Amino acid sequence: MWTFLGSECLFFGSLISNYLVSKGKSLVGPYPHEMFDIPFTSVSTFALLMSSLMMVLAYAAIQKGNQRGVRIWLLATAFLGLVFLGGQFYEFTSFVREGLTLQTNLFGASFFLLTGFHGAHVTIGVIWLLSLWVVAMRGGLTREKSLNVDLAALYWHFVDVIWIIIFTVVYLIP
Amino acid sequence: MEGKTQGLPAHAETSEHKHPGPGTYVLVGTVLVMLTATEVAVYYISSLRGLLVPILLVLSAAKFSLVVLFYMHLKFDSRLFRGLFFGGLALASALMLALLLLFRVFFGG
Numbered sequence: 344m345w346t347f348l349g350s351e352c353l354f355f356g357s358l359i360s361n362y363l364v365s366k367g368k369s370l371v372g373p374y375p376h377e378m379f380d381i382p383f384t385s386v387s388t389f390a391l392l393m394s395s396l397m398m399v400l401a402y403a404a405i406q407k408g409n410q411r412g413v414r415i416w417l418l419a420t421a422f423l424g425l426v427f428l429g430g431q432f433y434e435f436t437s438f439v440r441e442g443l444t445l446q447t448n449l450f451g452a453s454f455f456l457l458t459g460f461h462g463a464h465v466t467i468g469v470i471w472l473l474s475l476w477v478v479a480m481r482g483g484l485t486r487e488k489s490l491n492v493d494l495a496a497l498y499w500h501f502v503d504v505i506w507i508i509i510f511t512v513v514y515l516i517p
Numbered sequence: 518m519e520g521k522t523q524g525l526p527a528h529a530e531t532s533e534h535k536h537p538g539p540g541t542y543v544l545v546g547t548v549l550v551m552l553t554a555t556e557v558a559v560y561y562i563s564s565l566r567g568l569l570v571p572i573l574l575v576l577s578a579a580k581f582s583l584v585v586l587f588y589m590h591l592k593f594d595s596r597l598f599r600g601l602f603f604g605g606l607a608l609a610s611a612l613m614l615a616l617l618l619l620f621r622v623f624f625g626g
Contacts, residue, residue: 349605356609396546
């Protein structure tokens with residue numbers, strides 16, 4: 344898992360570089376400052392940060408053999424992941440309505456590529472979490488199988504740290 | 518001991534008891550929320566415009582470190598895992614720096 348996450352650093356490093364290289368080079372609008380809704384994205388960021396807290400509480404619960412706790416925290420993590428994805432879906436559709444698509448300009452192409460791939464990672468994470476939750480509901484997630492939660496948690500936290508960078512570099516830095 | 522640790526990852530055998538508890542996780546979560554709120558507040562303070570980029574980068578790096586060290590428990594895991602992750606991160610940083618220099622991003626090109 345750590346090797347995979349190391350390689351994912353390179354993947355997202357390339358996408359973030361691509362965004363930064365393309366920044367300010369769009370020949371036609373719309374431009375970033377016309378599109379971003381910082382308060383809205385801050386709420387999405389809050390949801391993703393809190394989902395990481397829920398995930399680590401699920402990990403702590405399985406380490407103690409607390410199966411009820413694992414079920415609750417896994418479901419809470421997946422729910423907050425879905426809240427984040429809902430926010431991203433709303434943001435993408437409103438951008439498209441306002442005329443920004445993947446083909447509009449360099450900003451649109453690099454923005455949708457970066458945040459779209461991140462959203463795809465979150466989607467995979469939510470599916471993974473819900474699968475674990477189903478296993479937990481059937482009583483199959485015991486303390487001896489804590490590695491399953493550990494690996495999902497590592498992936499989920501990685502998705503969170505990538506968003507920490509994206510939120511700063513893409514949304515906040517002018 | 519043998520039966521108890523069977524099927525657990527290598528780091529779980531050695532560091533299970535070193536991992537922080539839920540109290541520490543909640544504390545880290547609170548700090549993460551406060552740092553994010555500070556980032557957003559700084560974004561809206563016009564008198565800090567000149568220092569905006571360095572402030573945001575420092576706050577972002579602090580959040581990144583907190584999640585990686587505590588939530589991903591790299592602070593408590595083996596050096597091998599740290600090497601694998603930070604090796605990838607170092608390569609990614611070098612790649613980003615090379616690309617940004619190549620495209621003259623720092624020089625307004």
